[in-house]
Amino acid sequence: MTKKKTVLQLLLTFSVCLLSGLLYAQQTRIDSIVQMLEQSKTKKVIDTTRFSAVTSLIERTLLNDTTIAILEKAGNGFTNGSDEYWSYRIKYSILNSLIATDKNKSLAYGKYQLEALKRSKTPDVSFIISAFFKQLRLPYRNSNMLKEGFQYYNEKLRAYKLKNDSAGLADCYYVLAGFYRNIGLLDQSIYNMKKSVSYMAADENMDSRYTPFKNPIGRNQRFNNISIIGIYLMQKGDYHEAIAYTRIKFNEDNRVNTKSIQTTPVTIAQAKILSGQLDSVMYYINLTLNHKESLKEPEFIAFALQIQALYKIKTGSLDDANTILKQCWQLIEENKIQADARPGTIAPDYYLALLRIKQNRIDEAIALLTKDIRRLKTQRLFVLRDYKLLAELYAQTGKHEKANEAYKSFISLQDSLKADQSKFGSLSFETEQQMNEKELSITKLQGKNKIAALTKNFSFGIAALVLLLAAVVYYRFKSKQRANKVLETTLANLKSTQSQLIQSEKMASLGELTAGIAHEIQNPLNFVNNFSEVNKELLVEMKDEIKKGNVDEVNALVDNVIANEEKINHHGKRADAIVKGMLQHSRSSSGVKEPTDINALADEYLRLSYHGLRAKDKSFNATMKTDFDESIGNINIIPQDMGRVILNLITNAFYVVDEKKKSGIEGYEPTVSVSTKKLNARPDDPDRRGKVEVKVKDNGNGIPQKVLDKIFQPFFTTKPTGQGTGLGLSMSYDIVTKGHGGELKVETREGEGSEFIVILHV
Amino acid sequence: MKILVVDDEHDVKTLFEQRFRKEIRDGQMEFVFAFSGEDALVYLNQHEHEAVLILSDINMPGMSGLQLLEQIKQKYHKPPPVVMMITAYGDKENYDTAMQLGADDFLTKPLEFNILKEKLKTIS
Numbered sequence: 001m002t003k004k005k006t007v008l009q010l011l012l013t014f015s016v017c018l019l020s021g022l023l024y025a026q027q028t029r030i031d032s033i034v035q036m037l038e039q040s041k042t043k044k045v046i047d048t049t050r051f052s053a054v055t056s057l058i059e060r061t062l063l064n065d066t067t068i069a070i071l072e073k074a075g076n077g078f079t080n081g082s083d084e085y086w087s088y089r090i091k092y093s094i095l096n097s098l099i100a101t102d103k104n105k106s107l108a109y110g111k112y113q114l115e116a117l118k119r120s121k122t123p124d125v126s127f128i129i130s131a132f133f134k135q136l137r138l139p140y141r142n143s144n145m146l147k148e149g150f151q152y153y154n155e156k157l158r159a160y161k162l163k164n165d166s167a168g169l170a171d172c173y174y175v176l177a178g179f180y181r182n183i184g185l186l187d188q189s190i191y192n193m194k195k196s197v198s199y200m201a202a203d204e205n206m207d208s209r210y211t212p213f214k215n216p217i218g219r220n221q222r223f224n225n226i227s228i229i230g231i232y233l234m235q236k237g238d239y240h241e242a243i244a245y246t247r248i249k250f251n252e253d254n255r256v257n258t259k260s261i262q263t264t265p266v267t268i269a270q271a272k273i274l275s276g277q278l279d280s281v282m283y284y285i286n287l288t289l290n291h292k293e294s295l296k297e298p299e300f301i302a303f304a305l306q307i308q309a310l311y312k313i314k315t316g317s318l319d320d321a322n323t324i325l326k327q328c329w330q331l332i333e334e335n336k337i338q339a340d341a342r343p344g345t346i347a348p349d350y351y352l353a354l355l356r357i358k359q360n361r362i363d364e365a366i367a368l369l370t371k372d373i374r375r376l377k378t379q380r381l382f383v384l385r386d387y388k389l390l391a392e393l394y395a396q397t398g399k400h401e402k403a404n405e406a407y408k409s410f411i412s413l414q415d416s417l418k419a420d421q422s423k424f425g426s427l428s429f430e431t432e433q434q435m436n437e438k439e440l441s442i443t444k445l446q447g448k449n450k451i452a453a454l455t456k457n458f459s460f461g462i463a464a465l466v467l468l469l470a471a472v473v474y475y476r477f478k479s480k481q482r483a484n485k486v487l488e489t490t491l492a493n494l495k496s497t498q499s500q501l502i503q504s505e506k507m508a509s510l511g512e513l514t515a516g517i518a519h520e521i522q523n524p525l526n527f528v529n530n531f532s533e534v535n536k537e538l539l540v541e542m543k544d545e546i547k548k549g550n551v552d553e554v555n556a557l558v559d560n561v562i563a564n565e566e567k568i569n570h571h572g573k574r575a576d577a578i579v580k581g582m583l584q585h586s587r588s589s590s591g592v593k594e595p596t597d598i599n600a601l602a603d604e605y606l607r608l609s610y611h612g613l614r615a616k617d618k619s620f621n622a623t624m625k626t627d628f629d630e631s632i633g634n635i636n637i638i639p640q641d642m643g644r645v646i647l648n649l650i651t652n653a654f655y656v657v658d659e660k661k662k663s664g665i666e667g668y669e670p671t672v673s674v675s676t677k678k679l680n681a682r683p684d685d686p687d688r689r690g691k692v693e694v695k696v697k698d699n700g701n702g703i704p705q706k707v708l709d710k711i712f713q714p715f716f717t718t719k720p721t722g723q724g725t726g727l728g729l730s731m732s733y734d735i736v737t738k739g740h741g742g743e744l745k746v747e748t749r750e751g752e753g754s755e756f757i758v759i760l761h762v
Numbered sequence: 763m764k765i766l767v768v769d770d771e772h773d774v775k776t777l778f779e780q781r782f783r784k785e786i787r788d789g790q791m792e793f794v795f796a797f798s799g800e801d802a803l804v805y806l807n808q809h810e811h812e813a814v815l816i817l818s819d820i821n822m823p824g825m826s827g828l829q830l831l832e833q834i835k836q837k838y839h840k841p842p843p844v845v846m847m848i849t850a851y852g853d854k855e856n857y858d859t860a861m862q863l864g865a866d867d868f869l870t871k872p873l874e875f876n877i878l879k880e881k882l883k884t885i886s
Contacts, residue, residue, distance in 0.1 A: 521850075523850045527777060528872075530777055533875070567776070621825070622823070624823050
């Protein structure tokens with residue numbers, strides 16, 4: 001063998017090694033897992049620490065059909081009685097590995113295992129089934145297959161309901177709750193999670209000690225779900241309730257002396273901060289930060305640190321907040337923590353942005369929010385929160401184009417949420433209704449059978465009669481109970497539907513506005529751009545005239561420049577007001593009264609409403625008249641809410657005049673007038689003095705007497721189906737009377753028009 | 763050349779007078795202003811024999827610029843004068859309608875006066 005040949009051979013071997021290197025590494029990993037498993041089998045008692053090291057290794061390994069078969073075979077060695085648990089533990093890890101790498105395969109694998117499990121004789125197999133069943137929510141949720149997910153779990157829900165299987169029902173409601181949260185329907189998710197809890201027992205003996213296979217209706221899961229309700233409530237802004245629910249879990253953890261680290265204290269702290277109760281916040285946060293297992297659980301610490309920073313921001317310790325958030329980021333980078341972490345969403349950049357706003361470093365805050373949006377991407381509710389703040393910051397710094405952009409992103413995200421909501425929103429409601437109907441008919445049948453059987457035995461005389469009476473009483477009692485249950489569910493469903501509708505009412509009027517705004521903003525910009533260019537030209541001319549020593553000409557030019565500057569300023573402010581008005585409308589109301597120029601507010605909404613409608617319907621046209629009492633000055637109102645009222649009244653007015661115009665009356669001039677007035681005392685009403693009146697008048701067809709007393713009722717609308725929610729006036733009525741202690745009245749003459757009058761006590 | 767500018771915003775008058783101050787001073791152009799579609803029609807009625815070029819906004823309370831355009835082009839003057847639309851609402855639907863109704867040009871706000879000047883010069 002020549003030297004050359006040897007070298008060639010060596011090279012060849014080397015390159016083959018390189019090629020197979022990757023596969024080889026994967027193979028050795030599987031081999032070592034199998035080896036570790038075989039070793040565990042020889043021991044009398046299974047070393048749980050070692051075993052969980054194996055399972056977590058599986059979850060981080062890319063698997064294919066061959067390696068899955070190898071692992072399952074190795075796992076099948078544990079078949080002595082309850083040892084079979086361990087073989088499912090391996091399969092569960094295989095499922096988790098697939099969830100991370102191949103969603104469709106993971107669904108197929110999980111469903112296959114569920115079928116196989118039904119035939120298994122392993123003790124507590126229902127616990128294992130539950131874990132597999134619930135885990136399947138992840139591929140559905142994380143891969144844009146929510147539609148299929150809703151279908152799958154709703155079908156199962158129906159089946160479990162017929163079998164009256166509490167564990168299955170609890171699992172289904174648990175998963176559906178999470179799905180609803182994903183599409184932003186928090187009321188639905190709270191309802192479903194409460195349903196889930198209602199199937200669970202508080203009995204301690206019912207729990208299993210084997211994670212992750214716990215009793216689906218055991219005490220442990222029950223308290224876990226209760227704490228999730230707390231988190232949903234917090235996201236909804238219901239801080240008081242959130243604390244109440246989270247405390248239930250907190251107290252339970254203390255009672256059973258839980259060793260593992262929990263999110264509950266941080267949730268309580270967060271809810272306290274957000275609701276403005278700043279006492280003992282640090283006590284709760286420190287429970288997590290100083291926990292014995294804190295070093296092992298960086299995710300929990302990062303989660304707690306961002307809330308600690310929020311606390312520092314609220315209490316004005318800005319430097320501390322800065323240091324803490326840096327620390328938080330360090331943990332995230334060192335441990336590669338995802339935004340969607342186990343204890344909850346971790347987004348230090350959002351809090352850092354809040355800090356920068358406090359420090360008046362708005363540009364940095366904007367950059368941070370932009371970064372945060374990229375990091376959170378799929379967590380739509382949080383991204384919405386960020387876009388909203390971003391739009392406000394841009395508007396505040398005068399970057400209106402950017403504000404508009406951020407606002408557009410906000411709207412389109414909100415729209416995609418809304419699309420999902422309308423797609424899935426009513427799904428479980430329908431299922432529930434069908435199920436309740438079935439339940440009712442079953443009880444009726446049962447009742448009939450009972451009575452029939454009893455009549456047969458009537459020859460037993462008095463005794464049977466007594467029995468029959470008892471049965472009738474029992475039947476009545478039972479069916480009443482059922483009926484009550486149905487009513488309760490329907491009521492709960494109605495409530496959540498109502499809150500959805502209120503939201504869609506807000507968004508509908510907002511949608512109308514934004515369509516107009518993108519264009520409307522160009523009008524003031526036209527003046528700003530052109531007057532500033534004119535001024536430049538005038539100044540160049542002025543330079544010439546100065547050289548010539550032409551003082552009169554220079555003076556004239558200066559006057560022109562000054563006048564133009566005033567116009568630029570005026571139209572700049574106008575553009576600002578348009579964007580601010582829009583943002584104000586979108587923002588959920590602060591609920592705080594502040595001194596507000598009611599004339600400016602009314603004028604702004606009149607124009608916004610007009611242009612919004614014009615943008616939607618080109619043929620729409622109406623004359624607007626205004627008559628504002630300048631002596632009113634600022635009055636104390638909640639500007640977002642009162643803006644909504646004015647917008648509603650004006651939009652309605654435009655709608656009715658447009659309807660009348662379309663009916664083709666000769667010479668009809670659609671007109672809407674808005675006026676404000678400071679009232680004077682009258683002999684019959686001395687209290688009238690000092691009150692402020694806002695009047696929206698139309699020359700439409702007026703309101704027929706028979707519907708007049710219904711117009712302020714929720715869901716009453718005369719618009720064709722789909723065009724009105726029937727909530728505009730009822731919301732307005734609530735805002736004026738309950739929110740401001742004012743009055744909302746209507747005066748109408750059929751065929752001539754209507755006047756809506758808001759009277760505010762100043 | 764006489765140009766009738768129709769726009770409900772009064773600052774438009776100042777703006778045009780300043781941007782075209784040289785042309786006005788030199789007598790190349792003369793501007794008249796109407797603050798609504800209705801006013802514009804009144805002016806056109808009173809000056810029937812004058813050759814006028816019309817620059818009109820679209821979104822105005824009362825008669826809209828598109829209605830005005832329709833009146834001028836289809837019912838009113840023969841031969842109809844040149845009408846250019848100037849609007850903040852530069853969406854496709856608006857553009858198509860204006861063109862269908864016979865608009866001679868369609869410009870969007872913020873207005874580029876250099877472009878407008880060029881166009882006016884080529885027309886005259």
